[in-house]
Amino acid sequence: MTYPIGIIGVGNMGGAMAANLLSKAWPVHICDIDDSKTKPLAILGAVTHETPTELAPHVSLLIICVVDGQQTREVLFGQYGAAQQLLQNQTVMLCPTIAPADVEFCANKLSELGIETIDAPMSGGPARARAGSMSLMLACKDAVFQKHQDVVAVLSNKVFRISEHAGDGAKTKLVNNLLASINLAGAAEVMGLAEKMGLDLSTTLNVIEHSSGQSWIGSDRMRRAIANDYEPRAHTTLLAKDSKLAVQSANHLNYQSPLGQVAMATFARAVEHGYANLDDASLFKLLQK
Structure with missing residues (x-):
């Protein structure tokens, strides 16, 4: 069963992930500061949003695919951050390569709001992300993985379960x-x-x-x-x-x-x-x- 997926940051990797999901008939909501990145995906059927705050309440799983730790904190907890509108039944998947301390900070802060985190750095490049053959290094609770294993299987046929501790995926990456x-x-x-x-x-x-x-x-x-x-x-x-x-x-x-x-x-x-x-x-x- 499909459900709405949000992706914040649709550059090379995020855009490829969005295109892959759309090709498999998953509803996708996207947000990026660069309109040139969102427009091609909108043509494929993605719903675009101006800010992470606007996007957040429309999805079950929110994938963060920005560049670094500072951007990750900003799109989650900044002035227009997604956390303002996230609900307790939602999950955030962190895909950037960032410091383990940044992952732990975000996971702890989201946990205080009742939101689960999947630490999920990726590897393989845009072509493999588009094909669903990139690697994902997952650190999250087993129950959270079970909840989202269908979409994870679309994103990657090379999924590595690292541990249940957010930050261990980042360390592996x-x-x-x-x-x-x-x-x-x-x-x-x-x-x-x-x-x-x-x-x-x-x-x-x-x-x-x-x-x-x-x-x-x-x-x-x-x-x-x-x-x-x-x-x-x-x-x-x-x-x-x-x-x-x-x-x-x-x-x-x-x-x-x-x-x-x-x-x-x-x-x-x-x-x-x-x-x-x-x-x-x-x-x-x-x-x-």
Whole structure:
């Protein structure tokens, strides 16, 4: 049985999730500060709202798909935040990659209002989100998962139940994304070296993809880089943010993360060099210099 789903933030990932749900005949309500993101989805049948407050009472499950912790707090608890109109039988699903402390803060505050939280960071990119094949890392009560398992199954065929504690999903995502940032920085470095050596980049990447140096993110991004395609599917700022959050978590635990430090610094350099709004394949451009 379907029921109304709300999505706040319909950029690359949120928009793909909304399109997927609409294609499966789920009622979808959306809100985004950028009208250019909402209009194509409205054509597909989504109901648009001006503010999170306006959207909130119309849905059973509210998915937050904004960029960072500050935006997450704002769309929930800010001047036009959804929490003002959420009801006790509703659930909020937090999908951004944010600090575990931000997830715990939001979950605790929502709990005080009688609202359940699903800590649900996602991974896989817009194409997989549109196809319902992205990964979801869920931390929530079993009863809450059972209540929403049908829509979760539409959103993802790779659902990982992490724990019942909100924040553990965020921790898992940070670990994953730190490794992704390390792998991508490494792939960009070795492809830059291959170019300096005079090797054919397509052939070199083909060898790597079938050998011990292979990583999914390295292959995906370096294929774009070879084609000089830096149209953003995943902005460089995202892994810059995520690697920083992960290293901060490691520092808080007095855990040494030398490779994480290097990856974080590499992404920070890419942002400083003007690649913030390019695809994160632009690390290759950075390391060509």
